[in-house]
Amino acid sequence: MYPRPFEYVAPKTLDEALAALDQTEGAKVISGGMSLLGLMKLRLLSPGTLIDIGRIPELDQIEDRDDHIAIGALVTHGMTASHALTTEHATALAQAASWTGDVQVRNRGTTCGSLAHADTAADQPAGAIACGAVMVARSVGGDREIAAADFFVDALTSALEPNEILVELRIPKEGGRSAYDKLGRRGGHSDYAVAGAAAWVRSDNGTVADARIGLTGVGTAPSLAAGATEAIIGSDGSAEAIAAAAERAVEGVTVLEDLYGSEEYKTHLAKVYVARALEQALALARS
Amino acid sequence: MHVSMSVNGREVSGDVEPRTLLVHYLRENLGLTGTHVGCDTGYCGACTVHVDGISTKSCTMLAVQAEGAEITTIEGLASNGELHPVQEGFWERHGLQCGFCTPGMIMQSAYLLAEDNNPDEDTIRHGLDGNLCRCTGYHNIVKAVQYAGARMRSEEPDAPDWEEEGT
Ligand SMILES: Cc1cc2nc3c(=O)[nH]c(=O)nc-3n(C[C@@H](O)[C@H](O)[C@H](O)COP(=O)(O)OP(=O)(O)OC[C@H]3O[C@@H](n4cnc5c(N)ncnc54)[C@H](O)[C@@H]3O)c2cc1C
Numbered sequence: 001m002y003p004r005p006f007e008y009v010a011p012k013t014l015d016e017a018l019a020a021l022d023q024t025e026g027a028k029v030i031s032g033g034m035s036l037l038g039l040m041k042l043r044l045l046s047p048g049t050l051i052d053i054g055r056i057p058e059l060d061q062i063e064d065r066d067d068h069i070a071i072g073a074l075v076t077h078g079m080t081a082s083h084a085l086t087t088e089h090a091t092a093l094a095q096a097a098s099w100t101g102d103v104q105v106r107n108r109g110t111t112c113g114s115l116a117h118a119d120t121a122a123d124q125p126a127g128a129i130a131c132g133a134v135m136v137a138r139s140v141g142g143d144r145e146i147a148a149a150d151f152f153v154d155a156l157t158s159a160l161e162p163n164e165i166l167v168e169l170r171i172p173k174e175g176g177r178s179a180y181d182k183l184g185r186r187g188g189h190s191d192y193a194v195a196g197a198a199a200w201v202r203s204d205n206g207t208v209a210d211a212r213i214g215l216t217g218v219g220t221a222p223s224l225a226a227g228a229t230e231a232i233i234g235s236d237g238s239a240e241a242i243a244a245a246a247e248r249a250v251e252g253v254t255v256l257e258d259l260y261g262s263e264e265y266k267t268h269l270a271k272v273y274v275a276r277a278l279e280q281a282l283a284l285a286r287s
Numbered sequence: 288m289h290v291s292m293s294v295n296g297r298e299v300s301g302d303v304e305p306r307t308l309l310v311h312y313l314r315e316n317l318g319l320t321g322t323h324v325g326c327d328t329g330y331c332g333a334c335t336v337h338v339d340g341i342s343t344k345s346c347t348m349l350a351v352q353a354e355g356a357e358i359t360t361i362e363g364l365a366s367n368g369e370l371h372p373v374q375e376g377f378w379e380r381h382g383l384q385c386g387f388c389t390p391g392m393i394m395q396s397a398y399l400l401a402e403d404n405n406p407d408e409d410t411i412r413h414g415l416d417g418n419l420c421r422c423t424g425y426h427n428i429v430k431a432v433q434y435a436g437a438r439m440r441s442e443e444p445d446a447p448d449w450e451e452e453g454t
Pocket residue numbers: 028029030031032033034035036037038073099100101102105108109110111112113114115116117121122123124160164165166167190191192193328329330347
Protein backbone atom coordinates (compact mmCIF):
# COMPACT_ATOMS: atom_id res chain seq x y z
CA MET A 1 0.00 0.00 0.00
CA TYR A 2 1.38 3.37 -0.97
CA PRO A 3 0.31 6.67 0.54
CA ARG A 4 -0.78 9.40 -1.88
CA PRO A 5 2.17 11.40 -3.25
CA PHE A 6 3.58 14.11 -1.00
CA GLU A 7 6.56 16.43 -0.73
CA TYR A 8 9.20 15.52 1.84
CA VAL A 9 11.60 17.78 3.70
CA ALA A 10 14.06 16.85 6.44
CA PRO A 11 15.23 20.05 8.14
CA LYS A 12 18.47 20.01 10.15
CA THR A 13 17.31 22.51 12.75
CA LEU A 14 14.16 23.05 14.78
CA ASP A 15 13.86 26.64 13.53
CA GLU A 16 13.82 25.45 9.90
CA ALA A 17 11.21 22.83 10.75
CA LEU A 18 9.02 25.38 12.55
CA ALA A 19 9.26 27.82 9.63
CA ALA A 20 8.41 25.09 7.10
CA LEU A 21 5.46 23.93 9.21
CA ASP A 22 4.21 27.49 9.55
CA GLN A 23 4.50 28.33 5.86
CA THR A 24 3.39 25.10 4.18
CA GLU A 25 -0.33 24.55 3.69
CA GLY A 26 -1.39 21.03 4.71
CA ALA A 27 2.01 20.01 6.10
CA LYS A 28 2.38 17.41 8.85
CA VAL A 29 5.25 16.53 11.12
CA ILE A 30 6.58 12.98 10.88
CA SER A 31 8.55 11.60 13.79
CA GLY A 32 8.71 7.80 14.22
CA GLY A 33 5.97 7.37 11.61
CA MET A 34 4.44 4.46 13.54
CA SER A 35 0.94 5.94 13.47
CA LEU A 36 1.17 8.52 10.70
CA LEU A 37 2.40 6.21 7.93
CA GLY A 38 -0.34 3.66 8.70
CA LEU A 39 -3.00 6.35 8.37
CA MET A 40 -1.42 7.60 5.14
CA LYS A 41 -1.20 4.10 3.65
CA LEU A 42 -4.90 3.61 4.36
CA ARG A 43 -5.38 7.08 2.84
CA LEU A 44 -7.29 8.22 5.88
CA LEU A 45 -4.86 11.11 5.88
CA SER A 46 -3.00 12.63 2.90
CA PRO A 47 -0.81 15.54 3.91
CA GLY A 48 0.70 17.46 0.99
CA THR A 49 4.06 17.75 2.74
CA LEU A 50 5.83 15.73 5.43
CA ILE A 51 8.30 17.56 7.63
CA ASP A 52 10.62 14.92 9.05
CA ILE A 53 11.94 16.07 12.42
CA GLY A 54 14.00 12.87 12.77
CA ARG A 55 17.27 14.51 11.75
CA ILE A 56 17.21 17.38 14.20
CA PRO A 57 19.99 16.87 16.74
CA GLU A 58 19.51 17.19 20.50
CA LEU A 59 15.82 16.26 20.52
CA ASP A 60 16.61 12.66 21.47
CA GLN A 61 17.63 13.36 25.06
CA ILE A 62 16.10 12.86 28.49
CA GLU A 63 17.48 15.61 30.70
CA ASP A 64 17.66 16.14 34.44
CA ARG A 65 16.87 19.78 35.26
CA ASP A 66 16.63 20.67 38.94
CA ASP A 67 12.88 20.53 39.54
CA HIS A 68 11.81 18.48 36.51
CA ILE A 69 12.96 16.02 33.89
CA ALA A 70 12.54 16.83 30.19
CA ILE A 71 11.80 14.23 27.49
CA GLY A 72 12.75 15.46 24.01
CA ALA A 73 10.61 15.07 20.89
CA LEU A 74 12.71 12.23 19.44
CA VAL A 75 12.96 10.11 22.59
CA THR A 76 11.62 6.68 21.64
CA HIS A 77 9.15 4.57 23.60
CA GLY A 78 12.06 2.20 24.27
CA MET A 79 14.17 4.95 25.81
CA THR A 80 11.29 6.31 27.92
CA ALA A 81 10.65 2.75 29.12
CA SER A 82 14.19 2.09 30.30
CA HIS A 83 15.92 5.38 31.16
CA ALA A 84 16.96 5.81 34.80
CA LEU A 85 15.33 9.27 35.02
CA THR A 86 11.93 8.15 33.72
CA THR A 87 11.80 4.91 35.68
CA GLU A 88 12.52 6.91 38.85
CA HIS A 89 10.55 10.15 38.35
CA ALA A 90 7.85 9.00 35.92
CA THR A 91 7.39 5.30 36.62
CA ALA A 92 3.84 5.22 35.24
CA LEU A 93 4.94 6.82 31.97
CA ALA A 94 7.90 4.44 31.69
CA GLN A 95 5.63 1.43 32.26
CA ALA A 96 3.15 2.74 29.68
CA ALA A 97 6.01 3.17 27.19
CA SER A 98 7.27 -0.36 27.89
CA TRP A 99 3.82 -1.72 26.91
CA THR A 100 3.40 0.44 23.80
CA GLY A 101 3.39 -1.81 20.74
CA ASP A 102 6.28 -4.24 20.31
CA VAL A 103 10.08 -4.01 20.27
CA GLN A 104 10.29 -2.71 16.69
CA VAL A 105 7.57 -0.10 17.36
CA ARG A 106 9.33 0.98 20.57
CA ASN A 107 12.60 1.30 18.61
CA ARG A 108 11.19 4.00 16.31
CA GLY A 109 7.96 5.42 17.76
CA THR A 110 8.37 8.44 20.05
CA THR A 111 6.72 9.32 23.35
CA CYS A 112 5.95 12.84 22.08
CA GLY A 113 4.55 11.37 18.84
CA SER A 114 2.23 9.12 20.82
CA LEU A 115 1.00 12.09 22.86
CA ALA A 116 0.59 14.33 19.77
CA HIS A 117 -1.28 11.53 17.99
CA ALA A 118 -3.75 11.44 20.93
CA ASP A 119 -5.32 8.06 20.27
CA THR A 120 -8.20 7.40 22.68
CA ALA A 121 -6.61 4.08 23.67
CA ALA A 122 -2.91 5.04 23.74
CA ASP A 123 -0.95 4.16 26.85
CA GLN A 124 1.41 7.04 27.48
CA PRO A 125 -1.25 9.77 27.73
CA ALA A 126 -2.53 8.17 30.95
CA GLY A 127 1.01 8.10 32.34
CA ALA A 128 1.63 11.71 31.33
CA ILE A 129 -1.59 12.86 33.03
CA ALA A 130 -0.84 10.97 36.25
CA CYS A 131 2.75 12.24 36.36
CA GLY A 132 1.56 15.84 36.00
CA ALA A 133 3.43 16.33 32.72
CA VAL A 134 3.59 19.69 30.99
CA MET A 135 3.77 19.71 27.19
CA VAL A 136 5.97 22.34 25.58
CA ALA A 137 4.44 23.33 22.21
CA ARG A 138 6.69 25.49 20.05
CA SER A 139 5.80 27.53 16.96
CA VAL A 140 7.52 30.38 15.10
CA GLY A 141 5.74 32.62 17.62
CA GLY A 142 7.36 31.03 20.68
CA ASP A 143 6.60 28.44 23.37
CA ARG A 144 3.31 27.50 24.99
CA GLU A 145 2.95 25.19 28.00
CA ILE A 146 -0.04 22.88 28.17
CA ALA A 147 -0.87 20.68 31.17
CA ALA A 148 -1.28 17.01 30.21
CA ALA A 149 -4.78 16.96 31.69
CA ASP A 150 -5.82 19.66 29.16
CA PHE A 151 -3.87 18.29 26.21
CA PHE A 152 -6.13 15.45 25.01
CA VAL A 153 -9.14 17.17 23.52
CA ASP A 154 -10.96 14.46 21.58
CA ALA A 155 -10.28 11.29 19.56
CA LEU A 156 -7.00 11.85 17.64
CA THR A 157 -7.16 15.53 18.60
CA SER A 158 -4.63 17.20 20.86
CA ALA A 159 -4.46 20.83 21.93
CA LEU A 160 -1.56 21.45 19.49
CA GLU A 161 -2.12 24.05 16.77
CA PRO A 162 -1.25 22.95 13.20
CA ASN A 163 1.91 25.09 13.25
CA GLU A 164 3.17 23.78 16.59
CA ILE A 165 5.70 21.06 17.35
CA LEU A 166 5.66 19.28 20.68
CA VAL A 167 9.34 19.85 21.47
CA GLU A 168 9.43 18.31 24.91
CA LEU A 169 7.53 16.89 27.79
CA ARG A 170 8.39 18.04 31.31
CA ILE A 171 7.72 15.90 34.36
CA PRO A 172 7.91 17.71 37.70
CA LYS A 173 9.95 16.08 40.45
CA GLU A 174 7.28 16.18 43.13
CA GLY A 175 8.32 13.10 45.06
CA GLY A 176 5.61 10.49 45.37
CA ARG A 177 5.34 7.36 43.25
CA SER A 178 3.35 6.29 40.23
CA ALA A 179 2.23 3.16 38.38
CA TYR A 180 0.33 2.18 35.21
CA ASP A 181 -1.64 -0.95 34.43
CA LYS A 182 -3.85 -1.94 31.51
CA LEU A 183 -5.66 -4.68 29.69
CA GLY A 184 -4.24 -4.82 26.16
CA ARG A 185 -6.37 -5.60 23.13
CA ARG A 186 -4.40 -8.79 22.55
CA GLY A 187 -4.59 -9.73 26.23
CA GLY A 188 -2.07 -9.05 29.00
CA HIS A 189 -0.21 -5.85 28.26
CA SER A 190 -0.13 -6.36 24.49
CA ASP A 191 -1.35 -3.66 22.10
CA TYR A 192 -3.50 -0.57 22.74
CA ALA A 193 -5.46 -0.42 25.99
CA VAL A 194 -9.00 -1.77 26.12
CA ALA A 195 -8.79 0.13 29.38
CA GLY A 196 -5.82 1.42 31.33
CA ALA A 197 -5.12 3.65 34.30
CA ALA A 198 -2.11 5.41 35.76
CA ALA A 199 -1.93 6.72 39.30
CA TRP A 200 0.50 9.07 41.03
CA VAL A 201 0.35 9.42 44.81
CA ARG A 202 2.30 11.31 47.44
CA SER A 203 1.83 10.15 51.01
CA ASP A 204 2.45 12.10 54.16
CA ASN A 205 2.33 10.34 57.54
CA GLY A 206 0.00 7.63 56.29
CA THR A 207 -2.33 10.03 54.50
CA VAL A 208 -2.56 10.45 50.74
CA ALA A 209 -1.50 14.10 50.55
CA ASP A 210 -1.81 14.44 46.79
CA ALA A 211 -2.72 12.26 43.81
CA ARG A 212 -3.61 12.21 40.12
CA ILE A 213 -5.21 9.38 38.17
CA GLY A 214 -5.13 9.21 34.36
CA LEU A 215 -7.53 7.02 32.41
CA THR A 216 -7.27 5.74 28.84
CA GLY A 217 -9.18 3.49 26.46
CA VAL A 218 -12.63 4.11 27.85
CA GLY A 219 -13.70 7.63 26.83
CA THR A 220 -13.49 10.02 23.89
CA ALA A 221 -9.97 10.99 24.98
CA PRO A 222 -7.50 10.05 27.70
CA SER A 223 -8.43 12.11 30.75
CA LEU A 224 -7.95 12.83 34.42
CA ALA A 225 -10.24 10.61 36.49
CA ALA A 226 -11.31 13.57 38.61
CA GLY A 227 -13.77 11.75 40.87
CA ALA A 228 -11.36 8.96 41.76
CA THR A 229 -8.55 11.46 42.29
CA GLU A 230 -10.70 13.54 44.63
CA ALA A 231 -11.74 10.42 46.56
CA ILE A 232 -8.23 9.12 47.22
CA ILE A 233 -6.74 12.48 48.31
CA GLY A 234 -6.95 12.84 52.07
CA SER A 235 -7.72 9.14 52.55
CA ASP A 236 -5.52 6.62 54.36
CA GLY A 237 -4.84 4.72 51.11
CA SER A 238 -6.37 1.56 52.59
CA ALA A 239 -8.05 -1.14 50.53
CA GLU A 240 -11.42 0.42 51.39
CA ALA A 241 -10.23 3.87 50.28
CA ILE A 242 -8.94 2.41 46.99
CA ALA A 243 -12.24 0.62 46.39
CA ALA A 244 -14.19 3.82 47.09
CA ALA A 245 -12.00 5.80 44.68
CA ALA A 246 -12.27 3.12 41.97
CA GLU A 247 -16.08 3.30 42.20
CA ARG A 248 -15.76 6.88 40.91
CA ALA A 249 -13.39 5.93 38.03
CA VAL A 250 -15.60 7.12 35.17
CA GLU A 251 -17.24 10.08 36.90
CA GLY A 252 -17.49 12.82 34.27
CA VAL A 253 -16.25 10.49 31.50
CA THR A 254 -18.43 9.59 28.50
CA VAL A 255 -17.71 5.87 28.26
CA LEU A 256 -17.73 4.69 24.64
CA GLU A 257 -18.50 1.22 23.39
CA ASP A 258 -16.06 0.01 20.71
CA LEU A 259 -14.95 -3.23 19.04
CA TYR A 260 -13.22 -4.28 22.24
CA GLY A 261 -15.98 -3.85 24.77
CA SER A 262 -19.43 -2.62 25.69
CA GLU A 263 -20.02 0.46 27.78
CA GLU A 264 -20.73 -1.75 30.78
CA TYR A 265 -17.56 -3.82 30.33
CA LYS A 266 -15.39 -0.74 29.83
CA THR A 267 -16.86 0.90 32.94
CA HIS A 268 -16.08 -2.27 34.89
CA LEU A 269 -12.50 -2.38 33.54
CA ALA A 270 -11.94 1.29 34.34
CA LYS A 271 -12.74 0.58 37.99
CA VAL A 272 -10.51 -2.52 38.03
CA TYR A 273 -7.54 -0.68 36.53
CA VAL A 274 -7.93 2.46 38.63
CA ALA A 275 -7.82 0.19 41.69
CA ARG A 276 -4.78 -1.71 40.40
CA ALA A 277 -2.85 1.43 39.47
CA LEU A 278 -3.59 2.92 42.90
CA GLU A 279 -2.60 -0.27 44.73
CA GLN A 280 0.70 -0.42 42.86
CA ALA A 281 1.52 3.28 43.28
CA LEU A 282 0.67 3.18 47.00
CA ALA A 283 2.76 0.03 47.47
CA LEU A 284 5.72 1.80 45.82
CA ALA A 285 5.16 4.88 47.98
CA ARG A 286 5.21 2.74 51.14
CA SER A 287 8.34 0.81 50.19
CA MET B 288 14.15 12.37 -4.59
CA HIS B 289 17.67 11.06 -4.38
CA VAL B 290 18.48 8.52 -1.66
CA SER B 291 21.68 6.78 -0.79
CA MET B 292 22.32 4.20 1.90
CA SER B 293 24.39 1.15 2.64
CA VAL B 294 22.56 -2.16 2.28
CA ASN B 295 24.32 -5.30 3.47
CA GLY B 296 27.63 -3.47 3.21
CA ARG B 297 27.03 -2.24 -0.34
CA GLU B 298 26.58 1.47 -1.12
CA VAL B 299 23.39 1.99 -3.09
CA SER B 300 21.63 5.09 -4.37
CA GLY B 301 18.81 6.05 -6.69
CA ASP B 302 15.82 8.27 -7.25
CA VAL B 303 12.57 7.43 -5.48
CA GLU B 304 9.25 9.07 -4.85
CA PRO B 305 9.09 10.24 -1.22
CA ARG B 306 6.17 7.84 -0.65
CA THR B 307 8.31 4.78 -1.46
CA LEU B 308 8.38 2.55 1.61
CA LEU B 309 11.75 1.15 2.63
CA VAL B 310 10.50 -2.41 2.07
CA HIS B 311 9.51 -1.60 -1.52
CA TYR B 312 12.84 0.08 -2.16
CA LEU B 313 14.63 -3.05 -0.93
CA ARG B 314 12.44 -5.49 -2.83
CA GLU B 315 11.66 -3.66 -6.04
CA ASN B 316 14.57 -1.30 -6.63
CA LEU B 317 17.32 -3.49 -5.19
CA GLY B 318 15.78 -6.90 -5.90
CA LEU B 319 16.25 -8.02 -2.29
CA THR B 320 13.03 -10.01 -2.02
CA GLY B 321 14.06 -11.86 1.15
CA THR B 322 12.32 -9.16 3.20
CA HIS B 323 8.61 -10.01 3.07
CA VAL B 324 5.45 -7.91 3.20
CA GLY B 325 2.81 -9.63 5.30
CA CYS B 326 0.26 -7.30 6.81
CA ASP B 327 1.54 -3.96 5.47
CA THR B 328 0.24 -2.31 8.66
CA GLY B 329 3.12 -2.63 11.11
CA TYR B 330 1.74 -5.59 13.02
CA CYS B 331 3.20 -8.83 11.61
CA GLY B 332 6.94 -8.13 11.55
CA ALA B 333 7.62 -10.06 8.31
CA CYS B 334 9.32 -6.93 6.95
CA THR B 335 11.77 -6.53 9.87
CA VAL B 336 15.25 -5.29 8.90
CA HIS B 337 18.04 -3.58 10.87
CA VAL B 338 18.45 0.16 10.35
CA ASP B 339 21.76 1.27 11.90
CA GLY B 340 21.61 -1.92 13.96
CA ILE B 341 18.08 -1.26 15.27
CA SER B 342 15.27 -3.65 14.33
CA THR B 343 12.64 -1.82 12.32
CA LYS B 344 9.48 -2.70 10.40
CA SER B 345 10.41 -1.60 6.88
CA CYS B 346 6.76 -1.37 5.76
CA THR B 347 6.33 1.50 8.22
CA MET B 348 9.34 3.56 7.25
CA LEU B 349 9.97 5.65 4.14
CA ALA B 350 13.02 4.94 2.00
CA VAL B 351 13.89 8.66 2.29
CA GLN B 352 13.92 8.33 6.10
CA ALA B 353 16.73 5.79 5.67
CA GLU B 354 18.96 8.28 3.83
CA GLY B 355 22.55 7.66 4.93
CA ALA B 356 21.64 4.65 7.08
CA GLU B 357 23.23 1.21 7.23
CA ILE B 358 20.62 -1.42 6.47
CA THR B 359 20.95 -5.15 7.05
CA THR B 360 18.41 -7.51 5.52
CA ILE B 361 18.12 -11.29 5.75
CA GLU B 362 20.37 -11.53 2.66
CA GLY B 363 23.16 -9.81 4.58
CA LEU B 364 23.08 -11.90 7.75
CA ALA B 365 25.29 -14.83 6.73
CA SER B 366 28.96 -14.02 6.42
CA ASN B 367 31.54 -15.71 4.22
CA GLY B 368 29.11 -18.46 3.33
CA GLU B 369 28.49 -19.30 7.01
CA LEU B 370 24.95 -19.10 8.32
CA HIS B 371 24.33 -16.69 11.20
CA PRO B 372 23.71 -18.70 14.42
CA VAL B 373 20.02 -17.70 14.27
CA GLN B 374 19.69 -19.02 10.72
CA GLU B 375 21.38 -22.23 11.82
CA GLY B 376 19.04 -22.41 14.83
CA PHE B 377 15.91 -22.10 12.68
CA TRP B 378 17.28 -24.89 10.47
CA GLU B 379 18.35 -27.20 13.32
CA ARG B 380 15.24 -26.71 15.49
CA HIS B 381 12.62 -26.54 12.71
CA GLY B 382 11.74 -22.94 13.49
CA LEU B 383 9.71 -22.60 10.30
CA GLN B 384 7.05 -24.27 8.26
CA CYS B 385 5.86 -22.18 5.29
CA GLY B 386 8.71 -19.73 5.84
CA PHE B 387 6.76 -16.55 5.23
CA CYS B 388 7.42 -15.01 8.64
CA THR B 389 10.96 -16.40 8.80
CA PRO B 390 13.06 -13.51 7.44
CA GLY B 391 11.44 -11.12 9.93
CA MET B 392 11.61 -13.65 12.78
CA ILE B 393 15.30 -14.21 12.13
CA MET B 394 16.13 -10.50 11.89
CA GLN B 395 14.24 -9.76 15.12
CA SER B 396 15.84 -12.75 16.90
CA ALA B 397 19.30 -11.65 15.75
CA TYR B 398 18.58 -8.17 17.15
CA LEU B 399 17.42 -9.59 20.50
CA LEU B 400 20.47 -11.83 20.82
CA ALA B 401 22.81 -8.97 19.92
CA GLU B 402 21.34 -7.11 22.93
CA ASP B 403 21.36 -10.14 25.25
CA ASN B 404 22.66 -13.52 24.14
CA ASN B 405 21.24 -15.39 27.13
CA PRO B 406 17.53 -14.48 27.29
CA ASP B 407 15.04 -16.66 29.18
CA GLU B 408 11.99 -18.04 27.41
CA ASP B 409 9.75 -15.21 28.61
CA THR B 410 12.18 -12.58 27.30
CA ILE B 411 12.33 -14.33 23.92
CA ARG B 412 8.54 -14.50 23.64
CA HIS B 413 8.11 -10.84 24.61
CA GLY B 414 10.92 -9.83 22.28
CA LEU B 415 9.10 -11.54 19.40
CA ASP B 416 5.74 -9.97 20.30
CA GLY B 417 5.81 -7.96 17.07
CA ASN B 418 6.39 -10.98 14.82
CA LEU B 419 3.43 -13.14 13.94
CA CYS B 420 3.65 -16.73 12.70
CA ARG B 421 0.59 -18.51 11.36
CA CYS B 422 2.20 -21.97 11.18
CA THR B 423 4.52 -23.03 13.96
CA GLY B 424 2.76 -22.09 17.20
CA TYR B 425 6.07 -20.42 18.15
CA HIS B 426 7.38 -23.40 20.17
CA ASN B 427 10.17 -24.29 17.76
CA ILE B 428 10.92 -20.62 17.09
CA VAL B 429 11.73 -20.19 20.80
CA LYS B 430 13.89 -23.34 20.64
CA ALA B 431 15.67 -21.96 17.57
CA VAL B 432 16.50 -18.72 19.38
CA GLN B 433 17.74 -20.66 22.42
CA TYR B 434 19.91 -22.78 20.13
CA ALA B 435 21.36 -19.64 18.53
CA GLY B 436 21.97 -18.03 21.94
CA ALA B 437 23.93 -21.10 23.06
CA ARG B 438 26.01 -20.99 19.89
CA MET B 439 26.73 -17.29 20.38
CA ARG B 440 27.87 -18.02 23.97
CA SER B 441 30.07 -20.82 22.58
CA GLU B 442 28.03 -23.36 24.53
CA GLU B 443 26.61 -26.66 23.37
CA PRO B 444 22.91 -26.16 22.50
CA ASP B 445 20.39 -28.33 24.41
CA ALA B 446 19.38 -31.50 22.62
CA PRO B 447 16.28 -31.05 20.48
CA ASP B 448 13.14 -31.77 22.50
CA TRP B 449 12.08 -34.55 20.15
CA GLU B 450 15.21 -36.42 21.32
CA GLU B 451 14.66 -35.52 24.99
CA GLU B 452 11.19 -36.98 24.84
CA GLY B 453 12.59 -40.05 23.09
CA THR B 454 10.04 -39.87 20.31
C1 LIG C 1 2.18 -2.41 15.43
C2 LIG C 1 1.85 -1.21 16.25
C3 LIG C 1 1.42 -1.38 17.56
C4 LIG C 1 1.13 -0.28 18.36
N1 LIG C 1 0.72 -0.50 19.64
C5 LIG C 1 0.48 0.55 20.45
C6 LIG C 1 0.11 0.35 21.82
O1 LIG C 1 0.04 -0.78 22.32
N2 LIG C 1 -0.15 1.44 22.57
C7 LIG C 1 -0.05 2.71 22.08
O2 LIG C 1 -0.29 3.65 22.82
N3 LIG C 1 0.32 2.94 20.80
C8 LIG C 1 0.59 1.90 19.97
N4 LIG C 1 0.98 2.13 18.66
C9 LIG C 1 1.13 3.56 18.19
C10 LIG C 1 2.43 4.20 18.69
O3 LIG C 1 3.41 3.30 18.74
C11 LIG C 1 3.02 5.32 17.80
O4 LIG C 1 4.40 5.25 17.82
C12 LIG C 1 2.76 6.66 18.30
O5 LIG C 1 1.37 6.80 18.38
C13 LIG C 1 3.25 7.74 17.36
O6 LIG C 1 4.60 8.14 17.59
P1 LIG C 1 5.54 8.40 16.31
O7 LIG C 1 6.78 9.04 16.78
O8 LIG C 1 5.67 7.14 15.56
O9 LIG C 1 4.68 9.51 15.53
P2 LIG C 1 4.22 9.62 14.02
O10 LIG C 1 3.53 8.40 13.56
O11 LIG C 1 5.36 10.11 13.20
O12 LIG C 1 3.15 10.81 14.16
C14 LIG C 1 1.88 10.61 14.74
C15 LIG C 1 1.10 11.92 14.75
O13 LIG C 1 1.67 12.84 15.68
C16 LIG C 1 2.18 13.99 15.02
N5 LIG C 1 3.48 14.26 15.64
C17 LIG C 1 4.47 13.36 15.88
N6 LIG C 1 5.46 13.93 16.58
C18 LIG C 1 5.09 15.22 16.80
C19 LIG C 1 5.69 16.31 17.49
N7 LIG C 1 6.87 16.19 18.13
N8 LIG C 1 5.02 17.50 17.51
C20 LIG C 1 3.83 17.64 16.89
N9 LIG C 1 3.21 16.63 16.23
C21 LIG C 1 3.83 15.43 16.19
C22 LIG C 1 2.25 13.64 13.55
O14 LIG C 1 2.08 14.79 12.74
C23 LIG C 1 1.11 12.66 13.42
O15 LIG C 1 -0.10 13.34 13.30
C24 LIG C 1 1.28 1.05 17.84
C25 LIG C 1 1.71 1.23 16.53
C26 LIG C 1 2.01 0.12 15.73
C27 LIG C 1 2.48 0.33 14.32
